[in-house]
Amino acid sequence: MPRRSAPQYELFYWPGLQGRGEFVRLAFEAAGVPYVDVGRLPAARGGGAGAVARLLEEPGPWLTPLGPPALRYGKVLVAQTAAILQWVAPRLGVVPRDEASRLRAHQIQLTIADLVAEVHDTHHPIAVSLYYEDQKQEAARRAGEFVRERIPMFLGYLDGALDSNPAGRGRWLVGRGMSYVDLSTFQVVAGLRYAFPRAMARRERAVPRLGALHDRVAALPRIAAYLASERRIPFNESGIFRHYPELDLAAPRRRRGP
Amino acid sequence: MPRRSAPQYELFYWPGLQGRGEFVRLAFEAAGVPYVDVGRLPAARGGGAGAVARLLEEPGPWLTPLGPPALRYGKVLVAQTAAILQWVAPRLGVVPRDEASRLRAHQIQLTIADLVAEVHDTHHPIAVSLYYEDQKQEAARRAGEFVRERIPMFLGYLDGALDSNPAGRGRWLVGRGMSYVDLSTFQVVAGLRYAFPRAMARRERAVPRLGALHDRVAALPRIAAYLASERRIPFNESGIFRHYPELDLAAPRRRRGP
Numbered sequence: 001m002p003r004r005s006a007p008q009y010e011l012f013y014w015p016g017l018q019g020r021g022e023f024v025r026l027a028f029e030a031a032g033v034p035y036v037d038v039g040r041l042p043a044a045r046g047g048g049a050g051a052v053a054r055l056l057e058e059p060g061p062w063l064t065p066l067g068p069p070a071l072r073y074g075k076v077l078v079a080q081t082a083a084i085l086q087w088v089a090p091r092l093g094v095v096p097r098d099e100a101s102r103l104r105a106h107q108i109q110l111t112i113a114d115l116v117a118e119v120h121d122t123h124h125p126i127a128v129s130l131y132y133e134d135q136k137q138e139a140a141r142r143a144g145e146f147v148r149e150r151i152p153m154f155l156g157y158l159d160g161a162l163d164s165n166p167a168g169r170g171r172w173l174v175g176r177g178m179s180y181v182d183l184s185t186f187q188v189v190a191g192l193r194y195a196f197p198r199a200m201a202r203r204e205r206a207v208p209r210l211g212a213l214h215d216r217v218a219a220l221p222r223i224a225a226y227l228a229s230e231r232r233i234p235f236n237e238s239g240i241f242r243h244y245p246e247l248d249l250a251a252p253r254r255r256r257g258p
Numbered sequence: 259m260p261r262r263s264a265p266q267y268e269l270f271y272w273p274g275l276q277g278r279g280e281f282v283r284l285a286f287e288a289a290g291v292p293y294v295d296v297g298r299l300p301a302a303r304g305g306g307a308g309a310v311a312r313l314l315e316e317p318g319p320w321l322t323p324l325g326p327p328a329l330r331y332g333k334v335l336v337a338q339t340a341a342i343l344q345w346v347a348p349r350l351g352v353v354p355r356d357e358a359s360r361l362r363a364h365q366i367q368l369t370i371a372d373l374v375a376e377v378h379d380t381h382h383p384i385a386v387s388l389y390y391e392d393q394k395q396e397a398a399r400r401a402g403e404f405v406r407e408r409i410p411m412f413l414g415y416l417d418g419a420l421d422s423n424p425a426g427r428g429r430w431l432v433g434r435g436m437s438y439v440d441l442s443t444f445q446v447v448a449g450l451r452y453a454f455p456r457a458m459a460r461r462e463r464a465v466p467r468l469g470a471l472h473d474r475v476a477a478l479p480r481i482a483a484y485l486a487s488e489r490r491i492p493f494n495e496s497g498i499f500r501h502y503p504e505l506d507l508a509a510p511r512r513r514r515g516p
Contacts, residue, residue: 063362063422066369066415078361080368087361103336103345104321110338111324117375125383125396127403138383138396145385157324164321 007074009035009088012052014068017239018191020081020116021069023109026183027085029226031092037231039068081116082109089180096175105174108161108181112188115154119188119195120240122146122247132244143247147199151192152206158185159207170209171216178220185210186217191241196248265332267293267346270310272326275497276449278339278374279327284441285343287484289350295489297326339374340367347438354433363432366419366439370446373412377446377453378498380404380505390502401505405457409450410464416443417465428467429474436478443468444475449499454506 009028013021021039028035041047052068055077065079071088078087086106089095095105120128125142126135162170173181189210193200204211217223226232235241267286271279279297286293299305310326313335323337329346336345344364347353353363378386383400384393420428431439447468451458462469475481484490493499 059418059421061422063365064415064418065365066372066411076358076361078365080365083361083365083368086364100334103334103341107321107323107336107338107341110341114324114375117372121379121383125379126400127407129403129407138399141396142384145387149385149387153324157322160317160322163317164319 009033010072011035011037011039012055012068012070012072013037013039014052015039015049016233017236018187018233018241019069019239022187022233023081023112023180023184024069024071024084024088025231026187026223026226027089027092027094027180029231030178030180030183030220030222031094032222033092082106082113085109085180085184092180094178094180094183096179101175101179104165105179105181108158108173109184111154111157112181112184115150115188116240118146118150118154119191122195123242123244132242136246139244139247140249143196144249147196147203147248151196151199151203154188155203155207155210159210162209162213171213173213178217182213182217183223186214186223189214190218191235194235195241195243197243198248267291268296268330269293270313270326270328270330271295271297272310273297273307274491275494276445276491276499277327277497280445280491281339281370281438281442282327282329282342282346283489284445284481284484285347285350285352285438287489288436288438288441288478288480289352290480291350340364340371343367343438343442350438352436352438352441354437359433359437362423363437363439366416366431367442369412369415370439370442373408373446374498376404376408376412377449380453381500381502390500394504397502397505398507401454402507405454405461405506409454409457409461412446413461413465413468417468420467420471429471431471436475440471440475441481444472444481447472448476449493449497452493453499453501455501456506 011021011024013019025037038047039049039052043050055070056065056067060077061075062077069081069084070077070079071084078084086102090097090102095102122143123132123139124135125138132139161173162168165173167176168174172178173185218227237243269279269282271277296305297307297310301308313328314323314325318335319333320335327339327342328335328337329342336342344360347363348355348360353360380401381390381397382393383396390397419431420426423431425434426432430436431443476485495501
């Protein structure tokens with residue numbers, strides 16, 4: 001009887017943008033574990049946006065995700081970026097094995113997910129179904145508040161998280177070495193720099209350890225090779241981190257607030 | 259030597275509103291397991307908003323949460339609503355024990371968390387730090403899109419999730435019986451009805467099983483007792499689900515979209 005081959009890891013995400021799929025890609029790339037990026041395969045090989053859409057539309061033997069990314073491995077399908085990473089990271093060796101570290105990593109990742117949702121809403125504050133051009137006025141107002149209040153808050157949280165991990169000596173967020181949370185932090189620092197270069201140049205001064213973490217991750221041999229490859233989709237204005245210069249301004253003064 | 263008493267479960271959440279803390283409360287109430295609602299204790303007994311604020315401000319031997327809710331149990335502190343529920347549900351017996359069920363539950367809960375964040379942004383589309391009155395115009399526009407597109411999408415997801423759980427026979431979302439995900443679904447159905455009564459009356463017709471699930475949860479003896487008690491804070495306009503009649507309108511027509 002022929003031996004059944006081991007399942008492959010299949011990432012389902014829209015082609016053409018980094019999006020939330022990038023957090024999953026970085027974990028595989030850092031681990032050096034092969035994965036199929038289904039959305040970027042040709043349709044003739046079962047890939048493309050159509051394959052991603054089918055996963056979301058056709059009932060399967062699993063919970064149908066509301067949206068990508070989703071990771072399939074044999075009979076397992078996991079959606080929701082933070083849940084995917086929580087599930088796959090121990091299998092990839094990009095999180096310490098003990099329960100306390102995994103719980104810590106997941107909480108940080110969920111907070112990064114909150115940040116990512118807010119970044120998205122800086123250019124889509126009214127509706128994801130409308131063009132940016134149809135919500136530019138609201139976007140300018142929301143982005144101003146985001147730059148003024150939320151970027152410092154989230155960066156401060158991540159910087160503070162370094163302090164609560166003595167084993168990482170200010171260099172890593174969970175345990176003694178690199179984990180998927182460091183990869184995700186690299187991605188949000190890179191993304192915020194792309195989207196809000198002026199604001200970040202100012203805001204990053206207060207949290208130099210995050211810039212150092214970004215550089216440390218970018219220099220990991222597998223990540224450096226990935227970033228230089230065609231597998232790394234450049235940041236662009238289809239993704240979550242978009243550079244609209246008009247949103248990268250000094251924050252408007254608040255009129256009044258609680 | 260005196261035996262050291264077992265730790266208590268301590269929920270940290272702002273007093274005066276249900277908020278995200280309510281999802282955690284419902285799990286404890288359904289399980290009949292005692293917990294201390296720290297924010298609602300008098301300050302003289304170590305409670306109140308000050309105790310919640312101190313947890314967020316003072317570095318402890320744990321990862322400082324960016325915001326509440328947080329659950330403390332001995333040396334463990336868990337923040338992020340979905341992570342709290344994932345951690346505590348097996349201990350409370352409100353999720354099946356097998357890994358597949360727990361993974362399924364967590365994915366649904368994370369999608370509910372996305373819904374909750376969007377509900378919040380219907381009345382705060384620009385900034386959490388501004389009053390509703392200072393973002394009413396944007397709120398009307400965002401709420402219109404939310405009612406028209408997002409409520410049907412999220413309700414459709416939850417309704418479809420019933421189909422992908424044959425063991426639940428259309429009655430429960432995970433496994434054969436009630437889990438914390440059913441409690442959270444009860445809460446979002448109740449909350450959406452409170453915030454958007456006109457819209458929900460119309461939208462719920464397409465998903466009658468969710469209304470039945472709401473009623474089934476509300477009739478669980480421990481939940482019925484909880485809802486009738488003073489421990490259940492009424493919905494109000496400090497919470498996530500707010501009833502502003504001007505936001506509960508027929509959706510505006512979309513101008514154009516992708």
